[in-house]
Amino acid sequence: MAGPHADPLASRALPPAAETLRRTPLFDRHAAAGAKLVAFAGWEMPVQYADGIRAEHIAVRRGAGLFDVSHMGEVETSGPDAEEFLQNALSNDLTKLAEGGAQYSLLCREDGGVLDDLFTYKLGPERYLTVTNASNHERDHAVLAERAEGYEVEVRDAHGDYAMLALQGPDARAILARHLDDGEAPDRMRTTTATVAGVEALVCGTGYTGEDGVELLLAPDGAEQVWDVLVADGAAPTGLGARDTLRLEVCFHLYGNDLSEDRGPIEAGLGWCCKLETGFIGAGALTAAGEPEERLVPFSFTGPGIPRPGNAVKVEGLPDGVVTSGTLSPCLDTGIGMAYLPLAAAEPGRAIEIDVRGKPRAAEVREKPLYKPTEE
Numbered sequence: 001m002a003g004p005h006a007d008p009l010a011s012r013a014l015p016p017a018a019e020t021l022r023r024t025p026l027f028d029r030h031a032a033a034g035a036k037l038v039a040f041a042g043w044e045m046p047v048q049y050a051d052g053i054r055a056e057h058i059a060v061r062r063g064a065g066l067f068d069v070s071h072m073g074e075v076e077t078s079g080p081d082a083e084e085f086l087q088n089a090l091s092n093d094l095t096k097l098a099e100g101g102a103q104y105s106l107l108c109r110e111d112g113g114v115l116d117d118l119f120t121y122k123l124g125p126e127r128y129l130t131v132t133n134a135s136n137h138e139r140d141h142a143v144l145a146e147r148a149e150g151y152e153v154e155v156r157d158a159h160g161d162y163a164m165l166a167l168q169g170p171d172a173r174a175i176l177a178r179h180l181d182d183g184e185a186p187d188r189m190r191t192t193t194a195t196v197a198g199v200e201a202l203v204c205g206t207g208y209t210g211e212d213g214v215e216l217l218l219a220p221d222g223a224e225q226v227w228d229v230l231v232a233d234g235a236a237p238t239g240l241g242a243r244d245t246l247r248l249e250v251c252f253h254l255y256g257n258d259l260s261e262d263r264g265p266i267e268a269g270l271g272w273c274c275k276l277e278t279g280f281i282g283a284g285a286l287t288a289a290g291e292p293e294e295r296l297v298p299f300s301f302t303g304p305g306i307p308r309p310g311n312a313v314k315v316e317g318l319p320d321g322v323v324t325s326g327t328l329s330p331c332l333d334t335g336i337g338m339a340y341l342p343l344a345a346a347e348p349g350r351a352i353e354i355d356v357r358g359k360p361r362a363a364e365v366r367e368k369p370l371y372k373p374t375e376e
Contacts (some may be wrong), residue, residue, distance in 0.1 A: 024070035025163045025223040033237055041135035043071040046239040050161070053241035057330040060209055061373065064169035065238035066230050069215070070223065073137025074162050076142055078127045079153035086128060089147045090120065091265065091282070092369045093275040097126075102189045102206050104273050106265050108282030109139060109326055112289060113261040114268070116140050117253060119206055121191050129158065129202070129217075133255045147281065163223035167235055168213035168246075176203075176214060177235050179226075185214060197229035198222075208243065210250030211373055213275055243261040244328050248336060249371035251298045257309055258296055258324045267292035267340065269368075295346040296324065298366050301335035305361035307354055314353040314360070324356060331371050341365070 021044040030037065035046035046068065050055065059065050077086060087094045092105035099122050116136040121129045132140040137159060145155045167176055176185055176196065183194030186205045194203050199222030204215045218226060231237060244254070253259050258268060262288040264286060265274050276283045301307070307326030314320060319342055326337030345352065350365040 022071075025220040026070065026227055027069045029224060029227055030068065035237070035239060038240075039271060040132055040240060041071060041133075043134060046072060046237070048239040048241045049237050051236075052331065053239070053245060054330045056236060056238040056242035057245050059236035060169045060238060060242065061331060062170070064167060064175050064213070064235045064236035064244065065209075066241055067168065067238050068164075068168040068223075069161040069166050071134040072164055073132035073134060074158040074164075074217070075130045075132060075137075075141050076127070076156045076158040076161075077130065077144070077148075077153055078156075079151070079168065080126060081151040081153045082126045082128055085148055085151040085153045086130075086354070087281055089144055090118065090130075091274040091280050092120075093278055094120070098185070099124060100191050102191055102204055104253075106270060106273060107143065108257075108265065108280070108286075109261060110263040110281060110285060112282045112285040114255075114259045114263060114265055115143060115261060117255055117259055119204075121202070121204060123191075123202075131164075136255065141269075161219070162217045163220045165216045165218075165223065165226060166207055166208040166209075166213065167216065167230060168238075169211045169235075171234065172211070172213035175230060175235055179229055180234060180256040188212070197226045199226050200363045201226070208252055208262075209246040209373070210252070210369060211246075242323075245330055248327050248338070249324055249329055249331060250369040250373075251338060252344050253296075254325055256358070263340075264289065264292060266298045267294050291343070292339055293342055293343060294340045296338055296340050297346045297348075298338050298368055299333065299336065299341070299352060299363045300329075300366050300370060301354075302362045302364055304335075305354070305356050305359070306335045306338040307339075307356060307361070307363075311339075312338050312355040312361075313341060314355065315341060315350075318342045318345050321345070321352070329371065333359070335363070338371050352361065 030046040038047045088107040097103045119131045148155045179197045181195040186192045188205045191204045201216045201218040207213045311323040320343035323339045329336045348367045
Protein backbone atom coordinates (compact mmCIF):
# COMPACT_ATOMS: atom_id res chain seq x y z
CA MET A 1 0.00 0.00 0.00
CA ALA A 2 1.92 2.84 -1.30
CA GLY A 3 2.13 6.53 -1.85
CA PRO A 4 2.97 9.09 -4.54
CA HIS A 5 4.69 8.66 -7.83
CA ALA A 6 8.27 9.61 -6.97
CA ASP A 7 8.44 7.22 -4.04
CA PRO A 8 5.57 4.69 -4.13
CA LEU A 9 6.11 3.42 -0.59
CA ALA A 10 6.85 6.76 1.06
CA SER A 11 3.49 6.88 2.86
CA ARG A 12 4.00 3.56 4.58
CA ALA A 13 6.24 2.78 7.51
CA LEU A 14 7.31 -0.62 6.24
CA PRO A 15 8.09 -3.45 8.63
CA PRO A 16 11.52 -5.03 8.12
CA ALA A 17 11.57 -7.43 5.19
CA ALA A 18 12.22 -11.06 5.94
CA GLU A 19 15.50 -12.52 4.68
CA THR A 20 13.50 -14.71 2.33
CA LEU A 21 10.48 -12.90 0.93
CA ARG A 22 7.28 -14.84 0.51
CA ARG A 23 5.48 -14.88 -2.83
CA THR A 24 1.79 -15.09 -3.63
CA PRO A 25 0.39 -17.67 -6.08
CA LEU A 26 0.31 -14.86 -8.68
CA PHE A 27 3.99 -13.91 -8.47
CA ASP A 28 4.76 -15.31 -11.94
CA ARG A 29 1.93 -13.26 -13.44
CA HIS A 30 3.31 -10.08 -11.88
CA ALA A 31 6.84 -10.79 -13.06
CA ALA A 32 5.65 -11.60 -16.60
CA ALA A 33 3.69 -8.32 -16.71
CA GLY A 34 6.83 -6.35 -15.89
CA ALA A 35 5.70 -5.30 -12.43
CA LYS A 36 8.07 -3.42 -10.15
CA LEU A 37 8.37 -5.83 -7.23
CA VAL A 38 9.18 -4.59 -3.72
CA ALA A 39 9.51 -6.00 -0.23
CA PHE A 40 6.31 -5.45 1.74
CA ALA A 41 5.55 -7.01 5.12
CA GLY A 42 7.78 -9.98 4.32
CA TRP A 43 6.28 -10.46 0.84
CA GLU A 44 7.57 -9.68 -2.64
CA MET A 45 4.69 -7.67 -4.07
CA PRO A 46 3.94 -5.56 -7.17
CA VAL A 47 3.98 -1.86 -6.36
CA GLN A 48 3.17 -0.89 -9.96
CA TYR A 49 3.10 -2.21 -13.51
CA ALA A 50 4.44 -0.74 -16.75
CA ASP A 51 1.88 2.07 -17.11
CA GLY A 52 2.56 3.40 -13.61
CA ILE A 53 0.60 4.28 -10.49
CA ARG A 54 -1.36 7.18 -11.92
CA ALA A 55 -2.67 5.16 -14.88
CA GLU A 56 -3.63 2.27 -12.59
CA HIS A 57 -5.37 4.64 -10.20
CA ILE A 58 -7.43 6.23 -12.99
CA ALA A 59 -8.27 2.78 -14.40
CA VAL A 60 -9.91 1.87 -11.08
CA ARG A 61 -11.79 5.17 -10.88
CA ARG A 62 -13.08 4.98 -14.46
CA GLY A 63 -13.17 1.27 -15.27
CA ALA A 64 -11.87 -1.64 -13.22
CA GLY A 65 -8.63 -2.68 -11.59
CA LEU A 66 -7.53 -6.06 -10.27
CA PHE A 67 -5.34 -6.31 -7.19
CA ASP A 68 -3.49 -9.31 -5.80
CA VAL A 69 -4.00 -9.02 -2.05
CA SER A 70 -3.09 -12.61 -1.22
CA HIS A 71 -0.59 -11.34 1.34
CA MET A 72 -3.50 -10.42 3.61
CA GLY A 73 -4.09 -12.91 6.41
CA GLU A 74 -7.14 -14.98 7.32
CA VAL A 75 -8.21 -16.42 10.66
CA GLU A 76 -11.15 -18.82 10.85
CA THR A 77 -13.15 -19.03 14.08
CA SER A 78 -15.66 -21.83 14.55
CA GLY A 79 -17.56 -23.53 17.33
CA PRO A 80 -20.58 -23.06 19.61
CA ASP A 81 -19.04 -19.99 21.33
CA ALA A 82 -17.73 -18.32 18.16
CA GLU A 83 -20.11 -15.36 18.29
CA GLU A 84 -19.66 -14.79 22.03
CA PHE A 85 -15.88 -15.02 21.73
CA LEU A 86 -15.57 -12.61 18.81
CA GLN A 87 -18.00 -10.21 20.49
CA ASN A 88 -15.52 -9.98 23.34
CA ALA A 89 -12.39 -9.90 21.17
CA LEU A 90 -13.47 -7.36 18.51
CA SER A 91 -14.82 -3.83 18.82
CA ASN A 92 -18.02 -3.98 16.75
CA ASP A 93 -21.34 -5.61 17.68
CA LEU A 94 -21.03 -9.06 16.15
CA THR A 95 -24.60 -9.96 17.08
CA LYS A 96 -25.72 -7.54 14.35
CA LEU A 97 -23.83 -9.55 11.71
CA ALA A 98 -26.21 -11.76 9.76
CA GLU A 99 -25.09 -14.93 8.01
CA GLY A 100 -23.47 -13.92 4.75
CA GLY A 101 -22.65 -10.47 6.14
CA ALA A 102 -19.41 -8.53 6.45
CA GLN A 103 -18.37 -6.25 9.30
CA TYR A 104 -15.45 -3.88 9.92
CA SER A 105 -14.00 -3.82 13.43
CA LEU A 106 -10.85 -3.30 15.46
CA LEU A 107 -8.69 -5.57 17.56
CA CYS A 108 -7.70 -3.53 20.60
CA ARG A 109 -5.41 -3.89 23.58
CA GLU A 110 -6.75 -3.68 27.12
CA ASP A 111 -5.68 -0.02 27.22
CA GLY A 112 -7.58 0.77 24.02
CA GLY A 113 -4.59 0.89 21.67
CA VAL A 114 -5.32 -0.53 18.22
CA LEU A 115 -3.61 -3.80 17.29
CA ASP A 116 -5.26 -4.04 13.86
CA ASP A 117 -8.32 -3.18 11.81
CA LEU A 118 -10.14 -6.17 10.36
CA PHE A 119 -13.01 -7.42 8.24
CA THR A 120 -15.04 -10.35 9.56
CA TYR A 121 -17.35 -12.43 7.37
CA LYS A 122 -20.05 -14.64 8.88
CA LEU A 123 -19.91 -17.86 6.87
CA GLY A 124 -22.36 -19.86 8.97
CA PRO A 125 -24.12 -19.96 12.37
CA GLU A 126 -20.89 -20.92 14.15
CA ARG A 127 -18.24 -20.05 11.56
CA TYR A 128 -16.49 -16.74 10.84
CA LEU A 129 -13.56 -15.66 8.68
CA THR A 130 -11.54 -12.62 9.74
CA VAL A 131 -9.16 -10.91 7.30
CA THR A 132 -6.09 -9.29 8.87
CA ASN A 133 -3.42 -6.92 7.63
CA ALA A 134 -0.39 -8.77 6.28
CA SER A 135 2.13 -7.24 8.67
CA ASN A 136 -0.03 -8.08 11.69
CA HIS A 137 -1.33 -11.51 10.76
CA GLU A 138 0.82 -13.73 12.97
CA ARG A 139 0.33 -11.44 15.97
CA ASP A 140 -3.42 -11.17 15.36
CA HIS A 141 -3.78 -14.93 15.20
CA ALA A 142 -1.75 -15.33 18.39
CA VAL A 143 -3.81 -12.70 20.23
CA LEU A 144 -7.11 -14.22 19.13
CA ALA A 145 -5.94 -17.72 20.04
CA GLU A 146 -4.94 -16.53 23.50
CA ARG A 147 -8.23 -14.72 24.01
CA ALA A 148 -10.11 -17.87 22.98
CA GLU A 149 -9.09 -19.69 26.17
CA GLY A 150 -12.21 -20.63 28.08
CA TYR A 151 -14.45 -20.52 25.02
CA GLU A 152 -15.65 -23.54 23.07
CA VAL A 153 -14.11 -22.39 19.81
CA GLU A 154 -11.34 -23.25 17.36
CA VAL A 155 -9.22 -20.32 16.17
CA ARG A 156 -7.32 -21.46 13.09
CA ASP A 157 -4.74 -19.73 10.92
CA ALA A 158 -6.42 -20.10 7.53
CA HIS A 159 -4.01 -18.04 5.42
CA GLY A 160 -2.77 -21.08 3.52
CA ASP A 161 -6.32 -21.85 2.37
CA TYR A 162 -6.75 -18.71 0.29
CA ALA A 163 -5.52 -16.47 -2.44
CA MET A 164 -7.29 -13.10 -2.41
CA LEU A 165 -8.10 -10.82 -5.34
CA ALA A 166 -9.81 -7.43 -5.30
CA LEU A 167 -11.78 -6.43 -8.41
CA GLN A 168 -12.65 -2.75 -7.99
CA GLY A 169 -14.15 0.07 -10.03
CA PRO A 170 -17.41 1.11 -11.71
CA ASP A 171 -17.05 -1.69 -14.29
CA ALA A 172 -16.04 -4.37 -11.77
CA ARG A 173 -19.43 -5.97 -11.30
CA ALA A 174 -20.15 -6.09 -15.03
CA ILE A 175 -16.84 -7.87 -15.62
CA LEU A 176 -17.51 -10.28 -12.78
CA ALA A 177 -21.04 -11.03 -14.01
CA ARG A 178 -19.68 -12.30 -17.32
CA HIS A 179 -17.65 -14.94 -15.50
CA LEU A 180 -20.02 -16.01 -12.74
CA ASP A 181 -20.78 -19.59 -13.72
CA ASP A 182 -22.93 -20.12 -10.65
CA GLY A 183 -24.47 -17.64 -8.23
CA GLU A 184 -24.85 -13.84 -8.21
CA ALA A 185 -22.55 -11.10 -6.94
CA PRO A 186 -23.43 -10.01 -3.41
CA ASP A 187 -24.53 -6.54 -2.42
CA ARG A 188 -22.19 -4.20 -0.56
CA MET A 189 -21.09 -5.67 2.81
CA ARG A 190 -22.52 -9.07 1.92
CA THR A 191 -20.88 -12.34 0.86
CA THR A 192 -21.81 -15.38 -1.19
CA THR A 193 -20.17 -18.53 -2.50
CA ALA A 194 -20.07 -18.62 -6.30
CA THR A 195 -18.10 -20.12 -9.17
CA VAL A 196 -15.93 -17.48 -10.86
CA ALA A 197 -14.24 -18.44 -14.14
CA GLY A 198 -14.59 -22.09 -13.15
CA VAL A 199 -13.18 -21.64 -9.64
CA GLU A 200 -15.27 -21.70 -6.47
CA ALA A 201 -14.81 -18.48 -4.50
CA LEU A 202 -16.12 -16.59 -1.53
CA VAL A 203 -17.27 -13.37 -3.19
CA CYS A 204 -17.39 -10.40 -0.81
CA GLY A 205 -18.93 -7.01 -1.49
CA THR A 206 -16.03 -5.18 0.12
CA GLY A 207 -12.98 -3.22 -0.96
CA TYR A 208 -10.37 -0.58 -0.12
CA THR A 209 -10.75 1.94 -2.94
CA GLY A 210 -14.02 3.81 -2.40
CA GLU A 211 -15.36 2.30 -5.63
CA ASP A 212 -17.89 -0.49 -6.02
CA GLY A 213 -16.50 -3.96 -6.50
CA VAL A 214 -15.76 -7.27 -4.84
CA GLU A 215 -13.02 -9.20 -3.13
CA LEU A 216 -12.56 -12.86 -4.02
CA LEU A 217 -11.18 -15.49 -1.66
CA LEU A 218 -10.37 -18.72 -3.45
CA ALA A 219 -8.05 -21.71 -3.37
CA PRO A 220 -4.45 -20.70 -4.21
CA ASP A 221 -4.28 -23.11 -7.15
CA GLY A 222 -7.20 -21.34 -8.82
CA ALA A 223 -5.79 -17.81 -8.58
CA GLU A 224 -3.96 -17.74 -11.92
CA GLN A 225 -7.01 -18.96 -13.84
CA VAL A 226 -9.29 -16.30 -12.35
CA TRP A 227 -6.64 -13.57 -12.72
CA ASP A 228 -6.11 -14.37 -16.40
CA VAL A 229 -9.83 -14.35 -17.23
CA LEU A 230 -10.55 -11.06 -15.45
CA VAL A 231 -7.50 -9.30 -16.93
CA ALA A 232 -8.41 -10.53 -20.42
CA ASP A 233 -11.87 -9.00 -19.93
CA GLY A 234 -10.51 -5.54 -19.17
CA ALA A 235 -9.55 -5.44 -15.48
CA ALA A 236 -6.24 -3.57 -15.25
CA PRO A 237 -3.55 -5.21 -13.07
CA THR A 238 -3.08 -2.75 -10.21
CA GLY A 239 -0.31 -2.62 -7.62
CA LEU A 240 0.16 -1.48 -4.06
CA GLY A 241 1.01 2.07 -5.13
CA ALA A 242 -2.42 2.79 -6.58
CA ARG A 243 -4.03 0.86 -3.75
CA ASP A 244 -2.62 3.46 -1.39
CA THR A 245 -3.50 6.55 -3.42
CA LEU A 246 -7.03 5.23 -3.94
CA ARG A 247 -7.66 4.54 -0.27
CA LEU A 248 -6.23 7.91 0.78
CA GLU A 249 -8.50 9.87 -1.57
CA VAL A 250 -11.47 8.37 0.30
CA CYS A 251 -9.80 8.57 3.73
CA PHE A 252 -9.58 4.86 4.53
CA HIS A 253 -7.16 4.12 7.35
CA LEU A 254 -3.83 2.36 6.88
CA TYR A 255 -2.54 0.41 9.87
CA GLY A 256 0.97 1.47 10.82
CA ASN A 257 0.29 5.02 9.64
CA ASP A 258 -3.16 6.23 10.70
CA LEU A 259 -3.74 3.48 13.27
CA SER A 260 -1.32 2.05 15.81
CA GLU A 261 -1.00 0.64 19.30
CA ASP A 262 -0.19 4.15 20.53
CA ARG A 263 -3.46 5.60 19.29
CA GLY A 264 -7.01 4.88 20.32
CA PRO A 265 -9.90 4.35 17.89
CA ILE A 266 -11.89 7.37 19.07
CA GLU A 267 -9.17 9.87 18.13
CA ALA A 268 -8.77 7.96 14.84
CA GLY A 269 -12.41 8.70 14.02
CA LEU A 270 -13.46 5.06 14.35
CA GLY A 271 -15.83 5.36 17.28
CA TRP A 272 -18.64 4.23 14.96
CA CYS A 273 -17.25 0.67 14.92
CA CYS A 274 -16.53 0.58 18.66
CA LYS A 275 -19.67 -0.53 20.46
CA LEU A 276 -18.63 0.20 24.03
CA GLU A 277 -21.80 -1.37 25.44
CA THR A 278 -20.59 -4.82 24.32
CA GLY A 279 -17.71 -4.68 26.79
CA PHE A 280 -15.10 -5.75 24.22
CA ILE A 281 -11.48 -5.89 25.31
CA GLY A 282 -10.39 -2.25 25.48
CA ALA A 283 -13.89 -0.78 25.89
CA GLY A 284 -13.37 0.00 29.57
CA ALA A 285 -10.22 1.98 28.91
CA LEU A 286 -11.85 3.92 26.07
CA THR A 287 -14.83 4.80 28.27
CA ALA A 288 -12.57 5.96 31.10
CA ALA A 289 -10.38 8.02 28.75
CA GLY A 290 -13.22 10.30 27.66
CA GLU A 291 -12.78 12.75 24.77
CA PRO A 292 -9.31 12.57 23.20
CA GLU A 293 -7.10 15.63 22.84
CA GLU A 294 -6.45 15.02 19.12
CA ARG A 295 -8.41 13.87 16.11
CA LEU A 296 -7.39 12.30 12.80
CA VAL A 297 -8.57 14.58 9.99
CA PRO A 298 -8.20 14.73 6.21
CA PHE A 299 -6.56 17.74 4.61
CA SER A 300 -5.75 19.10 1.19
CA PHE A 301 -2.95 21.42 0.12
CA THR A 302 -4.08 24.80 -1.20
CA GLY A 303 -0.80 25.29 -3.04
CA PRO A 304 2.15 23.20 -4.26
CA GLY A 305 3.82 20.34 -2.40
CA ILE A 306 3.33 16.70 -1.45
CA PRO A 307 2.88 15.78 2.24
CA ARG A 308 4.75 12.88 3.80
CA PRO A 309 4.16 10.88 6.98
CA GLY A 310 5.91 12.53 9.90
CA ASN A 311 5.60 16.08 8.57
CA ALA A 312 4.80 18.53 11.38
CA VAL A 313 1.49 20.39 11.12
CA LYS A 314 1.58 23.96 12.39
CA VAL A 315 -1.57 25.45 13.83
CA GLU A 316 -1.45 29.00 15.11
CA GLY A 317 -1.73 29.13 18.88
CA LEU A 318 -1.95 25.35 19.31
CA PRO A 319 0.47 22.40 19.67
CA ASP A 320 1.82 20.89 16.48
CA GLY A 321 0.03 18.02 14.79
CA VAL A 322 1.56 15.29 12.62
CA VAL A 323 0.87 13.90 9.15
CA THR A 324 0.24 10.15 9.14
CA SER A 325 -0.45 9.60 5.41
CA GLY A 326 0.23 11.80 2.43
CA THR A 327 0.34 11.63 -1.36
CA LEU A 328 -0.32 13.49 -4.58
CA SER A 329 -3.94 12.78 -5.51
CA PRO A 330 -4.21 11.61 -9.13
CA CYS A 331 -7.87 12.66 -9.31
CA LEU A 332 -7.66 15.96 -7.42
CA ASP A 333 -4.17 16.82 -8.70
CA THR A 334 -3.04 18.22 -5.38
CA GLY A 335 -1.32 17.08 -2.20
CA ILE A 336 -3.66 15.34 0.23
CA GLY A 337 -3.33 13.40 3.44
CA MET A 338 -4.48 12.70 6.96
CA ALA A 339 -3.05 14.10 10.16
CA TYR A 340 -3.63 14.08 13.90
CA LEU A 341 -4.48 17.62 15.02
CA PRO A 342 -5.56 19.20 18.32
CA LEU A 343 -9.34 19.07 18.64
CA ALA A 344 -9.58 22.86 18.40
CA ALA A 345 -8.07 22.70 14.90
CA ALA A 346 -9.94 19.65 13.62
CA GLU A 347 -12.96 21.36 12.05
CA PRO A 348 -13.26 21.43 8.23
CA GLY A 349 -12.14 24.73 6.76
CA ARG A 350 -9.36 25.31 9.29
CA ALA A 351 -6.21 26.70 7.69
CA ILE A 352 -3.07 24.77 8.62
CA GLU A 353 0.58 24.78 7.56
CA ILE A 354 2.60 21.65 6.92
CA ASP A 355 6.37 21.53 7.17
CA VAL A 356 7.60 19.61 4.09
CA ARG A 357 11.39 19.29 4.21
CA GLY A 358 11.70 22.61 5.97
CA LYS A 359 9.31 24.45 3.63
CA PRO A 360 5.93 25.60 4.95
CA ARG A 361 3.06 24.46 2.73
CA ALA A 362 -0.45 25.89 3.03
CA ALA A 363 -3.27 23.41 3.56
CA GLU A 364 -6.82 23.20 4.84
CA VAL A 365 -8.73 20.66 6.93
CA ARG A 366 -11.42 19.02 4.80
CA GLU A 367 -14.39 16.70 5.20
CA LYS A 368 -14.32 12.98 4.38
CA PRO A 369 -14.01 11.73 1.73
CA LEU A 370 -11.54 13.99 -0.04
CA TYR A 371 -12.68 12.54 -3.36
CA LYS A 372 -16.20 11.31 -4.19
CA PRO A 373 -16.33 8.67 -6.93
CA THR A 374 -19.31 10.47 -8.48
CA GLU A 375 -17.06 13.47 -9.31
CA GLU A 376 -15.93 11.86 -12.58
